[in-house]
Amino acid sequence: MTKHFTDLSGQSFDGFTVEVDEARQRGDIILDRGDYNTISMGQRDELRAAFEALDADPRVRVIVLRAIGEHFSSGGYIRGFLEASPEHVSKLADNIAAPARCEKPVIVANRGYTFGVGFEISLACDFRLVTPTTRYALPEQKLGQIPGSGGSARLQKIVGITRTKDIVMRSRRISGQQAYDWGIATEIHEDDQLEAATDKLAEELLAFSxxxxxxxxxxxxxxxxxxxxxxxxxxxxxxxxxxxxxxxxxxxxxxxxxxxxxxxxx
The missing domain is CATH 1.10.12 (Lyase 2-enoyl-coa Hydratase; Chain  A, domain 2)
Structure with a gap:
C-alpha cells in the first residue's frame, strides 16, 4: 500500500520553517522570527499541524525543534492573549502538547531565553538539550496570570511541587546548568556545540528499532x-x-x- 504524506518543506509558516532531510530520516521545525522568536497565537496552531505532519511522514524517524539566533524563544506575543477569543485560549495547551503526542522521538535544542510557551513546548518534547546560556522561565505571574499551555503541570511531574512553586510563583529564571542538575534537561553542552550534539543524538536514535x-x-x-x-x-x-x-x-x-x-x- 502506498504511504501518503504532506511535504512541508518550502511552505510559508508564521514564524518558523520546516525542513525534511530524507537521507538523515529527520524533520526539523525551526523557529525564525527575529531576535527573540516570539510565538504568535496563529503560530501555535501551525506548529501543531507541522508536528502532526512530520509524525505521519514515512521519511522521518526523528523530529527536531530548534531556533535561529541567540534565543530559542522569549515566549508568546503578549498582546495576543487579550485579542484571542476564550475558545482559542482554551486550546493553547492542546496545541503545545503536540510533541508529546508524536509517536516519534522529539528533540529540542534550547539556547538563550526559553520563556513562557517556549519553555512549555520544550517540556512537551522527549529530549531537551541546553547550553550554559539557556534560561528557562515561566514568567506569567508578572502579567497577573499563570502558565496556560501545560508548563506548570509538566514541570511539576519532573521536579516536584517545591521547585515548581519556586519557578512559577516567583517567575524565577533558572540556568541551563541548573536545569540539567534538576533533571529538566537531558544534556548540557557548550553553546557552540549545541547543533553538533543535537545531530549526534538524532543519529543515535536512528540505530534503534x-x-x-x-x-x-x-x-x-x-x-x-x-x-x-x-x-x-x-x-x-x-x-x-x-x-x-x-x-x-x-x-x-x-x-x-x-x-x-x-x-x-x-
Whole structure:
C-alpha cells in the first residue's frame, strides 16, 4: 500500500520553517522570527499541524525543534492573549502538547531565553538539550496570570511541587546548568556545540528499532499517569507485544551473531 504524506518543506509558516532531510530520516521545525522568536497565537496552531505532519511522514524517524539566533524563544506575543477569543485560549495547551503526542522521538535544542510557551513546548518534547546560556522561565505571574499551555503541570511531574512553586510563583529564571542538575534537561553542552550534539543524538536514535522507540515513548508517557502496579502491567503488555515483532527477532539474532542489527520497523 502506498504511504501518503504532506511535504512541508518550502511552505510559508508564521514564524518558523520546516525542513525534511530524507537521507538523515529527520524533520526539523525551526523557529525564525527575529531576535527573540516570539510565538504568535496563529503560530501555535501551525506548529501543531507541522508536528502532526512530520509524525505521519514515512521519511522521518526523528523530529527536531530548534531556533535561529541567540534565543530559542522569549515566549508568546503578549498582546495576543487579550485579542484571542476564550475558545482559542482554551486550546493553547492542546496545541503545545503536540510533541508529546508524536509517536516519534522529539528533540529540542534550547539556547538563550526559553520563556513562557517556549519553555512549555520544550517540556512537551522527549529530549531537551541546553547550553550554559539557556534560561528557562515561566514568567506569567508578572502579567497577573499563570502558565496556560501545560508548563506548570509538566514541570511539576519532573521536579516536584517545591521547585515548581519556586519557578512559577516567583517567575524565577533558572540556568541551563541548573536545569540539567534538576533533571529538566537531558544534556548540557557548550553553546557552540549545541547543533553538533543535537545531530549526534538524532543519529543515535536512528540505530534503534522504530517500533521499539514508539512503544517506549507511549509506554513511558502512559506510566507517568499511572499507579506503580498499573505501570508495571502496561510495561508487561508492551513487552509481550514487541516479543512478536520482526525487529525483536532481528535484535536477538544480531546480538548472537555479533553484528549490528538491521531493524525494519515491523
Amino acid at each position: 522504530p517500533m521499539a522507540q514508539r512503544t517506549a515513548k507511549k509506554m513511558l508517557n502512559q506510566a507517568e499517569e499511572c499507579h506503580l502496579q498499573t505501570a508495571i502491567e502496561v510495561e508487561g503488555y508492551n513487552y509481550s507485544r514487541l516479543r512478536q515483532s520482526d525487529d525483536f527477532r532481528e535484535g536477538v539474532l544480531a546480538f548472537h551473531e555479533k553484528r549490528a542489527p538491521k531493524f525494519q520497523g515491523s
